[in-house]
Amino acid sequence: MPKPLTVAALATAALLTRRALRRRVRVSPLWPMPALDPPVSGRPRSRALRLLVASHETVAEGVVQLRLEGEDLPRWEPGAHLDLVLPSGLVRQYSLCGDPEDTSSYTVATRLVADGRGGSREVHEQLAEGMELEVRGPRNRFPLVEAPSYVFVAGGIGITPILPMLRALPEGTEWRLLYCGRSRESMPYVEDVEKLGADRVTVATGVPDLDALRVPEDAVVYCCGPEGLMAAVAERFERVHLERFTPRTSGGAAFEVELRRSGRTLTVPADSSVLAAVRAELPDTLYSCEQGFCGTCQQRVLEGEVEHRDELLTDAERDDSMLICISRARSDRLVLDM
Numbered sequence: 143m144p145k146p147l148t149v150a151a152l153a154t155a156a157l158l159t160r161r162a163l164r165r166r167v168r169v170s171p172l173w174p175m176p177a178l179d180p181p182v183s184g185r186p187r188s189r190a191l192r193l194l195v196a197s198h199e200t201v202a203e204g205v206v207q208l209r210l211e212g213e214d215l216p217r218w219e220p221g222a223h224l225d226l227v228l229p230s231g232l233v234r235q236y237s238l239c240g241d242p243e244d245t246s247s248y249t250v251a252t253r254l255v256a257d258g259r260g261g262s263r264e265v266h267e268q269l270a271e272g273m274e275l276e277v278r279g280p281r282n283r284f285p286l287v288e289a290p291s292y293v294f295v296a297g298g299i300g301i302t303p304i305l306p307m308l309r310a311l312p313e314g315t316e317w318r319l320l321y322c323g324r325s326r327e328s329m330p331y332v333e334d335v336e337k338l339g340a341d342r343v344t345v346a347t348g349v350p351d352l353d354a355l356r357v358p359e360d361a362v363v364y365c366c367g368p369e370g371l372m373a374a375v376a377e378r379f380e381r382v383h384l385e386r387f388t389p390r391t392s393g394g395a396a397f398e399v400e401l402r403r404s405g406r407t408l409t410v411p412a413d414s415s416v417l418a419a420v421r422a423e424l425p426d427t428l429y430s431c432e433q434g435f436c437g438t439c440q441q442r443v444l445e446g447e448v449e450h451r452d453e454l455l456t457d458a459e460r461d462d463s464m465l466i467c468i469s470r471a472r473s474d475r476l477v478l479d480m
Contacts, residue, residue: 190227449472
């Protein structure tokens with residue numbers, strides 16, 4: 143008769159084996175065959191969170207700050223941003239500007255754009271404390287790289303991704319910040335950045351004098367703000383990192399898109415997008431932000447050369463896919479696996 147200890151050991155081993163098999167099958171239902179790669183076309187980029195709007199306050203003229211609370215939130219690094227799914231269904235991206243070590247809340251801020259597409263107005267006028275909000279991310283396409291020294295240029299609300307960077311720099315790091323805006327009252331967190339080093343911070347109202355900006359040869363330049371400011375910085379300096387939350391200028395020559403699986407060929411006009419042309423034929427095509435940030439509309443490219451205008455895809459992903467909401471063709475024709 144088996145000894146009790148032997149029986150217990152065998153039972154434990156059997157239980158552990160069953161658990162391991164169940165985990166393996168969940169990963170690959172066809173086990174022992176390898177798990178298949180997830181499909182590229184139309185897949186969301188990150189899981190959604192439901193967070194509580196714990197505070198909704200004005201922190202500068204025309205700027206609202208949101209503190210979104212949850213439990214055991216994913217960690218993030220300076221430069222990261224969130225996708226906010228607003229009650230209307232609009233998706234907008236906002237830089238995280240709080241404490242990366244805080245796993246109980248996220249902080250973002252947005253400026254009201256009166257003639258914008260409606261997202262900022264919805265944040266300012268319709269969100270309120272106590273509401274729940276769907277959030278995706280965080281994701282980081284604007285990471286802080288190691289460098290001997292840094293020069294930061296922020297325009298208005300563009301200070302939001304830069305503020306956590308300044309706080310995260312190791313003691314003794316050489317850095318300077320040019321922070322510009324329409325008026326001091328319209329510039330969020332201006333007093334916070336001045337406290338980090340008044341001798342390193344230049345606050346300018348009106349049009350900044352970029353020619354007077356001293357950039358050491360070994361410095362990396364980070365810039366976030368209006369498109370005109372970022373274009374001017376990129377033109378003047380090397381080793382520039384930019385953060386965009388609006389799509390680059392659309393347009394270009396018209397071209398054809400063949401939807402191989404659907405057997406259809408479409409014309410994409412110069413003033414429209416691949417997404418708009420595709421949805422006219424395939425209205426169930428998934429999309430979300432329409433700005434090249436969320437990745438929902440990613441589609442596989444079978445033939446043709448793509449002009450990538452997004453700020454999301456990796457180099458490897460760009461080899462055989464595109465975000466059809468914003469990217470276009472360099473060639474006369476593209477073939478998509480749709």
